[in-house]
Amino acid sequence: MNDWLEKRLTKLSTFESYKKPEKIVKAIKLDSNENKVLGKSLSTNFAIQSAKNIDLREYPMEHLDLFYDKLQKYCNIDKKYLAVGNGSDQIIDLILSIVGKNQEMTTFVPTFTYVINRCQLYDIKVNAIFLDIKDNSLNKKKFIKTAKNSNIIYICSPNNPTGNQFDEETVKEIIDNLKNKLIILDEAYVEFGKYSMSKNIIDLENVVILRTFSKAFGLAGARIGYLISNEKFANIFKKTIQSPYPVNSISLSIASKMLAKSNCVMKAVEDIKRERERLFKKIVDIKSLKVYESNANFIFIQAGNKYDSILKELKKERMIVKEFGNIGQRKGCLRYTIGTKEMNKKFSIIIENIK
Known part of the structure; x- marks a missing residue:
């Protein structure tokens, strides 16, 4: 191989790449901020x-x-x-x-x-x-x-x-x-x-x-x-x-x-915003978790020492969220995409029952 190209490829191989979500069959996919409320x-x-x-x-x-x-x-x-x-x-x-x-x-x-x-x-x-x-x-x-x-x-x-x-x-x-x-x-x-x-x-x-x-x-x-x-x-x-x-x-x-x-899209957006606020109010009362107010179609949670337990229970129910782990001083972080009412209810029940 050309020396210049080999050196360049070797350097590129050390770079951190954007981690694409894992594909899991029949999972409830709530890790990529996609719109699951819009039909x-x-x-x-x-x-x-x-x-x-x-x-x-x-x-x-x-x-x-x-x-x-x-x-x-x-x-x-x-x-x-x-x-x-x-x-x-x-x-x-x-x-x-x-x-x-x-x-x-x-x-x-x-x-x-x-x-x-x-x-x-x-x-x-x-x-x-x-x-x-x-x-x-x-x-x-x-x-x-x-x-x-x-x-x-x-x-x-x-x-x-x-x-x-x-x-x-x-x-x-x-x-x-x-x-x-x-x-x-x-x-x-x-x-x-x-x-x-x-x-x-x-x-x-x-x-x-x-x-x-x-x-x-x-x-x-x-x-x-x-x-x-x-x-x-x-x-x-x-x-x-x-x-x-x-x-x-x-x-x-x-x-x-x-x-x-776009009127149909905006209706789904309003539904997501309402569900976002409802879910935030549920989670904010859980003292072991830190949840941040959101202006997007997801919520960001700092789970601390509950992180592994939450992920384990979610995976049992085939619910996939974005796993960040530790980010700077933030410990055990995850991101949940706002889904349908049924999805959100299931998610809130799981995290409320984590001991």
Whole structure:
């Protein structure tokens, strides 16, 4: 093998990779923040209709145009500020790839580990500020001071895995103080949150918002994400950075149909938010656990010495949650995706009965 390639592959093999969930047959899968409340039949019917009507011998041109028309209506933002990707993680990857080596990114932890892992791949140093263990709040002054020595800022809002969304004024202050930095606002869970910054950033040269169809819209398998930015960035991204046809025709068609039925999606979102609050109130009374208020479609729990017992009982019932273990000072952490009322009831009974 070429010496250069062998050295590069050897180095890459040492990098930490994003851990994909384990596939378990007939499990109640509540580990990836997918929308299990939105009926499966909706996307299934759209997939069947799309497959019947689409000529897969052709590139997805008209389907992309239709998608942008539907998306701009949903976002209430002109399509010149929008750009599509093969999931928001592909968009993150492309943005990081153009930054260049030996740059620095400031973020906080815990947060979406995929971004940190990809920075390692692109030789981007990560400066991370720990969120407060009590309430996951951010030391704003420390964050801004650290970020002034970086080129890129990553803010997940609402944050994954903690679920909280910083108040809007905090995010605005960060943006105002870092006008010469590239700021990536990841709004993957924004439909479940308190606010979006989308209307505030289209006139800013340095801010990019990321969105996805994998969470609220229940289309994780379709792999569709998009960005919102100023017109110049969106245009260059579409024409130069992104591949010519990043999303297949069927996925685009399904997403367009789902956007036309966004009222059904939003009903499911409201159901999830109600269940989230109900479940939080149940768990917050369990003194041996620390549960954090959430603005996403999941709840983050610090189980401490109950961690192993909880996981053991959940696995007996074939319930799969995201296992984090220890994160900094947080001991025995897990993340539970809000499911149907029946799923949530089952989950709460299990953890309430842990001795």
